[in-house]
Amino acid sequence: MDIDKKVWEVLCSQEDIKKRLRELGQELSKDYDSKKLYVVSLLKGSFIFTADLVRELVIPVKINFMTTSSYGYGMESSGAVEIVSDIDEDLTDYDILVVDDITDSGLTMKYVLEHLQKKNPASIKCCVLLDKPERRQVELNPDYVGFTIPDKFVVGYGLNYGSYYRNIPYVFVVTEKDR
Numbered sequence: 001m002d003i004d005k006k007v008w009e010v011l012c013s014q015e016d017i018k019k020r021l022r023e024l025g026q027e028l029s030k031d032y033d034s035k036k037l038y039v040v041s042l043l044k045g046s047f048i049f050t051a052d053l054v055r056e057l058v059i060p061v062k063i064n065f066m067t068t069s070s071y072g073y074g075m076e077s078s079g080a081v082e083i084v085s086d087i088d089e090d091l092t093d094y095d096i097l098v099v100d101d102i103t104d105s106g107l108t109m110k111y112v113l114e115h116l117q118k119k120n121p122a123s124i125k126c127c128v129l130l131d132k133p134e135r136r137q138v139e140l141n142p143d144y145v146g147f148t149i150p151d152k153f154v155v156g157y158g159l160n161y162g163s164y165y166r167n168i169p170y171v172f173v174v175t176e177k178d179r
């Protein structure tokens with residue numbers, strides 16, 4: 001990517017994210033109090049969100065990771081969700097919360113929820129930092145949402161563009177520079 005030809009516009013600042021994660025942490029700690037919370041984080045994109053979110057929880061939690069892939073290199077989903085690595089633990093009777101950085105078409109989350117449902121959890125819900133409802137291709141309403149965002153390709157805070165920029169500590173939109 002030729003970043004010189006792009007404009008970066010901050011969508012969610014570090015302060016916005018910190019504040020919202022504190023609120024989500026409180027809400028989840030209340031909702032999952034006296035339940036068997038088991039967070040399933042979807043790599044690679046959700047590694048930063050998950051790490052920050054679970055540190056806002058004040059209840060016991062197990063944390064595990066699945067790797068899924070659908071976007072490859074570019075800005076468009078291939079439409080085919082692949083589970084690159086699965087959960088190898090018995091999930092029977094756990095209250096699963098699937099955590100991801102973004103729900104765009106909804107294909108990844110729907111696929112993962114259906115997949116994990118077969119493992120007999122007590123309950124299964126999902127939490128995403130960013131929700132882009134305008135892009136939805138399947139019916140899916142995330143149970144916990146950090147920010148609802150417009151139909152723009154976003155990068156940073158775990159989200160990549162051409163495999164780069166996951167380490168940027170805020171979420172930004174990349175657009176073409178006007179000539």
Ligand SMILES: O=P(O)(O)OC[C@H]1O[C@H](OP(=O)(O)OP(=O)(O)O)[C@H](O)[C@@H]1O
Nearest residue numbers: 043044045069070071104105106107108
């Ligand atoms: O709602 P969808 O249209 O399915 O898009 C959301 C998914 O796409 C991205 O993952 P990607 O497949 O690019 O892999 P990554 O986590 O390694 O970035 C993102 O992290 C979500 O998991």
Ligand code: HPA
Nearest residue numbers: 104152153154155159160
């Ligand atoms: O807007 C996005 N940015 C980065 N990765 C993504 N995967 C789905 N949507 C996006």
